[in-house]
Amino acid sequence: MSRRPSALDLPAPPPELAAISQRLGERIGTIIERDGPLPFERYMAMALYEPGLGYYMNGLHKFGSAGDFVTAPEQGRLFAIAVARQVDEVAARLADPWTVLELGAGSGALARDLLSALQNPPARYRILEPSAALREVQRATLADLPAGLGDRVEWIAAPPSEPFDGLILANEVMDALPVARFEIGPDGPMERCVAVRGDRLGWTVTAPRKRLGEALSTLRERLGYRLPEGYVSEVCLDLGGWLDTVSRPLRRGALLLVDYGYPRAEYYLPERSAGTLVCHYRHRAHFDPFVWPGLTDLSAFVDFSACAEAGTASGLELAGFTTQADFLLGMRIHELIDEADDEASRMRLAGEFKRLVMPGEMGEKFKVMAFTRGLTEPLVGLAESDRRQAL
Numbered sequence: 001m002s003r004r005p006s007a008l009d010l011p012a013p014p015p016e017l018a019a020i021s022q023r024l025g026e027r028i029g030t031i032i033e034r035d036g037p038l039p040f041e042r043y044m045a046m047a048l049y050e051p052g053l054g055y056y057m058n059g060l061h062k063f064g065s066a067g068d069f070v071t072a073p074e075q076g077r078l079f080a081i082a083v084a085r086q087v088d089e090v091a092a093r094l095a096d097p098w099t100v101l102e103l104g105a106g107s108g109a110l111a112r113d114l115l116s117a118l119q120n121p122p123a124r125y126r127i128l129e130p131s132a133a134l135r136e137v138q139r140a141t142l143a144d145l146p147a148g149l150g151d152r153v154e155w156i157a158a159p160p161s162e163p164f165d166g167l168i169l170a171n172e173v174m175d176a177l178p179v180a181r182f183e184i185g186p187d188g189p190m191e192r193c194v195a196v197r198g199d200r201l202g203w204t205v206t207a208p209r210k211r212l213g214e215a216l217s218t219l220r221e222r223l224g225y226r227l228p229e230g231y232v233s234e235v236c237l238d239l240g241g242w243l244d245t246v247s248r249p250l251r252r253g254a255l256l257l258v259d260y261g262y263p264r265a266e267y268y269l270p271e272r273s274a275g276t277l278v279c280h281y282r283h284r285a286h287f288d289p290f291v292w293p294g295l296t297d298l299s300a301f302v303d304f305s306a307c308a309e310a311g312t313a314s315g316l317e318l319a320g321f322t323t324q325a326d327f328l329l330g331m332r333i334h335e336l337i338d339e340a341d342d343e344a345s346r347m348r349l350a351g352e353f354k355r356l357v358m359p360g361e362m363g364e365k366f367k368v369m370a371f372t373r374g375l376t377e378p379l380v381g382l383a384e385s386d387r388r389q390a391l
């Protein structure tokens, strides 16, 4: 049985890519026929991470303007320079040797530009990247680094088991963690699952799994109101486990998480009734996760209140929460525009700055959350604008 995508007005992929998507769709369809409706969380995990076929695993993912979306480090060097200033500031308080652990490094642009911009590069720059295909892309990107820097980089497939001092960085990783979807029905919350509908995949609802049911009860308590009937949204059930696992080896230092998201009260506003799940296919955002599985990025906004609670429960100290705009301004990247050597560079930097900082672009939608362990002083990039009270 073929698993044709729904007919959204999107450009069709070439036949060899469509065939990969079809194979993934068939694999998902076979599981549904065997086991019944698939929780959306499992569908999203397969659509992104199924070995050889998922969006991040099939080696087809293109970065930057040739791909499906552009992240902050791929806009240019300003974002990496800002992060480098924060890393230098924290590293000055740590004893040598210290380490940077970057989670989910994508194209490797942040690693390359950060290592080049650091005044005091770490002894080791470790990249935790689950995708073998992306590890190869990152190796190629980092091949440009001079030997003294390039040979500090190493790849790991699981969080390090030995404790280390340093910084953990994750840009746009949490939005790629699979989420459970729910819908408020007439008799209470239901779980949105994936079913086979003729030769297509589509939505169905079932009683929520125990874990989701418990998470939704806690959510209702914390919100202090009932979400209205028909409301659809997401919960990342694995956020706490993920954060705990990746942060456990951090003995002393900081964790910097950058992503799009909201504090809980804003995430679950009654009027945000269609949730935050978004699909990206060749620079077009849409809301049908069943179109071209494996060729489409699926992501959901981050509930930063849940993230703050999870980090604190893992013994980290919540050191700051602000917008990307305020973080970048706090790191004074605007001064780099005036320091440019020529007019063409000045114009390019001004354009990049605008995309990173303007409220209608990435500036307000993206947030920066920092945790620390064993540090007493605040982090410079988050000291000026503190939005923790909104969490």
Ligand SMILES: C[S@@+](CC[C@H](N)C(=O)[O-])C[C@H]1O[C@@H](n2cnc3c(N)ncnc32)[C@H](O)[C@@H]1O
Pocket (backbone or CB within 6 Å): 056, 071, 072, 073, 074, 103, 104, 105, 106, 107, 110, 128, 129, 130, 131, 134, 170, 171, 172, 173, 176, 177, 242
């Ligand atoms: C949207 S991309 C962001 C890439 C990069 N950080 C950037 O800003 O351009 C998401 C990245 O997270 C990785 N990823 C997904 N799940 C992960 C996990 N559980 N741990 C670490 N990385 C993960 C993906 O393979 C991919 O490299």
